[in-house]
Amino acid sequence: MRNRGPPRKAKRLTIVLAQWCPHCVPLSVQYGRRLAARLKVPLRTLDIDRRKQVRLADRLVREYGDASPDYLIPQVFLEWSDGKVDHLLTGFSEQVPRTERAWRDLFSSTWLRSLRTEG
Amino acid sequence: MPRPGTLAPVLRSALASRGGKCYRHCDRPIETRGVASPLPGLWQVHACPSGVVSVTSYAERTRRDPTKAVRTVLRAWSVPPRLVRSWDLRLATRHGPELGRAAERFLGSTGPRRGVRVVYWRVYPTRGRDGIERRLFVCFRRRHKTPVFFVAPSTSRAAACPVCGPRERPGATAAGTYRDD
Numbered sequence: 581m582r583n584r585g586p587p588r589k590a591k592r593l594t595i596v597l598a599q600w601c602p603h604c605v606p607l608s609v610q611y612g613r614r615l616a617a618r619l620k621v622p623l624r625t626l627d628i629d630r631r632k633q634v635r636l637a638d639r640l641v642r643e644y645g646d647a648s649p650d651y652l653i654p655q656v657f658l659e660w661s662d663g664k665v666d667h668l669l670t671g672f673s674e675q676v677p678r679t680e681r682a683w684r685d686l687f688s689s690t691w692l693r694s695l696r697t698e699g
Numbered sequence: 700m701p702r703p704g705t706l707a708p709v710l711r712s713a714l715a716s717r718g719g720k721c722y723r724h725c726d727r728p729i730e731t732r733g734v735a736s737p738l739p740g741l742w743q744v745h746a747c748p749s750g751v752v753s754v755t756s757y758a759e760r761t762r763r764d765p766t767k768a769v770r771t772v773l774r775a776w777s778v779p780p781r782l783v784r785s786w787d788l789r790l791a792t793r794h795g796p797e798l799g800r801a802a803e804r805f806l807g808s809t810g811p812r813r814g815v816r817v818v819y820w821r822v823y824p825t826r827g828r829d830g831i832e833r834r835l836f837v838c839f840r841r842r843h844k845t846p847v848f849f850v851a852p853s854t855s856r857a858a859a860c861p862v863c864g865p866r867e868r869p870g871a872t873a874a875g876t877y878r879d880d
Contacts, residue, residue, distance in 0.1 A: 645792075646789075646790045646791050646792050647790065648766070648788060648789045648790045649785055649786050649788075650786050650787075650789065651789060651790070652789045652790070652791055652819070667792065667794070668794070668796075668797070669794075669797045670791040670792060670793075671791075672716065672791070673754050673756070673789065673791070673819040673821060674716035674719065674745060674753075674754060674756070675716065675718070675719040675729075677718070677719070678716045682797040682798070683797070685796065685797050685798060685799045685800075685803075686796050686797045688800065689795075689796035689797070689800070689803055690796070690800070690803055690804070690807070691795070691796035691803065692796065
C-alpha cells in the first residue's frame with residue numbers, strides 16, 4: 581500500500597571520520613559540505629577519536645553502515661525526516677583518489693538528481 | 700547463467716582500481732592482480748613490484764556479509780594462517796550511485812535486493828623487538844596454485860616465500876621477482 585503521508589525530507593548528513601585519515605580530512609569533509617549544501621541539510625561529523633562522538637558513530641555504523649571490528653572510515657549517512665537512515669558511501673581502502681572518484685560519481689548520480697528534483 | 704554472487708563486467712569495471720604508489724615502502728607503482736578462488740566474486744591484490752601488499756580486496760554481489768568466507772580463503776593462502784586476523788578485515792557496501800552512471804544504472808535495473816559487498820584485508824607494518832619493520836608480502840609464482848601471503852622484513856629484496864623458497868634469479872627484474880613470467 582502506498583504511503584500517503586507527507587513526503588519525507590532529507591534532514592541531516594553525517595560523516596563518520598578521523599582527523600588522521602586522508603580519505604576523511606580534508607577530502608570527505610569538503611565533499612560532504614558540498615553535498616549538504618545541495619541537499620539543504622546540516623552536515624555533522626562524528627570523530628571516532630572523540631569519546632562522546634565515537635559512541636554515536638559506532639551506533640550509526642552498526643545499525644546502518646558497514647560494521648567490522650575495526651570499521652572503515654569515512655562512512656557517510658543521510659538521515660530523513662521519517663527517521664530512516666541511508667548509508668551513502670564508505671571510503672575506498674585502495675587509495676584516496678578512488679574515494680574521491682566515488683564522491684564525484686555520487687554528485688553526478690541519477691540518485692542525487694532525483695533527490696534534487698523531489699526537493 | 701552466471702553463478703550467484705558473480706560480478707557483471709560493468710561492476711568489475713567500476714570496482715577496478717588502478718594506479719597508486721607503494722606507500723612508505725618503495726614508492727614504485729602498485730600493480731593490481733586478480734586471483735581465482737572457490738568464491739564467486741572478484742579478488743584484487745594490490746602489491747608493489749617487490750611483492751609488498753598494499754591491500755587485498757574481495758567483491759561479491761550479495762546481501763550477506765562475506766567476511767567469514769573471505770577469512771577462510773585468506774587463511775588457506777597465508778603462512779601462517781594466523782596472519783589473517785578478524786581485526787584486519789573490513790567491510791564496505793557499494794550501492795550504485797558512488798560507482799558511476801553505468802554501474803548505477805545496472806544495479807538499479809536489477810533491483811535493490813543485492814548490492815555489492817567488498818571485504819578489504821589490510822595488514823599494517825609492524826616493528827618487532829629487534830627494531831626491524833616487517834610487512835605483508837605476496838608470492839604469485841606458479842609453483843603453487845594460489846597466492847601465498849607471508850610477512851618478511853620490509854627491506855628484504857629477496858623475501859623468501861615459505862612455500863617455494865627464495866627467488867632463484869638474483870638478476871631478475873623487480874617486476875619478475877614474484878612471478879614465473
